Amino acid sequence: MSILIYAESAEGKFRKVAFELASYAKKVAESLGTTVTAVTINTTDVSELSKYGVDKVLKVTNDKLAGFSAKAYADVIKQAAQKEGAKLILLSSTTDSIYLSPLVAVSLEAGFASNVVGLPVSTSPFHVRRNAFSSKAFNITEILTDVKILGLAKNSYGIFENASALTTEDFNPPIGENDFGIKVESVEKVSGKVSIADADIVVSGGRGLKGPENWGILENLAEVLGAATACSKPVSDLDWRPHSEHVGQTGKPVAANLYIAIGISGAIQHIAGINASKVKVVINSDPEAPFFKVADYGIIGDAFDIVPRLTEKLKAFKAQH
């Protein structure tokens, strides 16, 4: 019995969540006295996983899986779990993994807990802590089935190096045609920009920025920090920014290390979506803005004055560090 993780990649390279998942799996494996197996799909170089404690890789290479198909990928993960006799399967919380996880759970008749934060509270009985109520509470869930699946909330554990001797095995599970009921016709991706899901730092703007023509100051700040840009709901509703940048309760969730809110008052629906971020900074001219109640650091003042100066100072800081 080993722990199985699905180490997700994009364009042939591991996403950071794969390393967080590997770090987490290693820690749990150590406490259970077992090993970590990762299944990879169309990733050429898998050696990086050994840095984070993966003992064995089941390497799947299949042209049919070149585009993402939740059902086919879930099928691969299921077959990998069966081959390894895995009793614990760990998945991440990317859009793709959230999509495929319930399919894996049903096919293995496994109890599935999503949004898990931190290590299991106990392993016998098996209790995990999960985010609930938009991070306003935790729900301790017991998984009662023999095979268990955890969906690890992004950025809730961290990445830790823990070298292991990695063995790699080619794995070619059969994939049926009925796994491809959904056909991907085209993919539109903003290239060269870090996505909100992958970003450690997110710089977000609200109506306080007054118009789409003023987004340059925010983009400059994001560039210096290597951050993704995001926006509040009114901004996306006004079409100042694309819907894909909308973060909040009905937009994308953010669980960044650092979230910088510029000209965002902090409506409860906005906070609900970004609350899982570790450190929150607010820049707002209104000292009564509700965002100050949830932020760690705040500056009261005019964003048009502060943000360009902050960008310059961060440039100088980055040059030295």
Place this chain on the structure above:
Amino acid sequence: MKILVCISHVPDTTSKINFTNNDSQFDANGVQFVINPNDEYGLTRAVWFQEQQGATITVATVGGPETEPTLRKALAIGANDAIRVNATPTDSFFVAKQLAEVIKNGAYDIIIAGKESLDYNGGMVPGMIAGILGYNFLNSCTDIIVDGNTVKAIREIDGGRETVSTTLPLIIGGQKGLVEEKDLRIPNMRGIMTARTKTLTLVEPVDASVNTKAVKFEKPAPKSTVKLVSADNLDELINLLHNEAKVI
């Protein structure tokens, strides 16, 4: 075209979140319940199909009698009839199993469920229904066009979007984008009046294996107050982010 919209009855976002019974249960006392926002986008899109393509809409939920006002609201918005599976939801698999049974008995072409509910944030139900029934399934769906038996749809992905084609029957995990917020329907008086006479069918639950169970709830530790930095001292902010918070 027959559409089933799965409705989750959830506390309004502004609700105070408290627990009772030794922190084992959500305290619904004084809490306003609403249609889960992700489901509301799906319902409004279904109404669009009703108006444009003659679809009929059934809404369904799994819950006790306290969820009926939420179903009536969905009827007032435009659904043709409603089904309540008379059971207290225990976990996502239980809910998915009940809804799968409703779907098997109703031969729906499109099943829309919010990609996530605002209370437990599980994000599992639509996928689990798809797993149980083996139907085509598209999560995080932001647009859907149906022509006969063929479907073109858009899925939001990390950093962009993807256009897909598929066929009915189809399950979608819905969200904002299916319609825009400004297009959400507020029930009008006529809708509210007719909703009273629309059929709300009660069905008894089927057996489902108990895979997980909520043991208890905890609230996060109270947050310390914000540290204010002067706009004239941005170096201090950088210092705090670097040395104290260690995030840059």
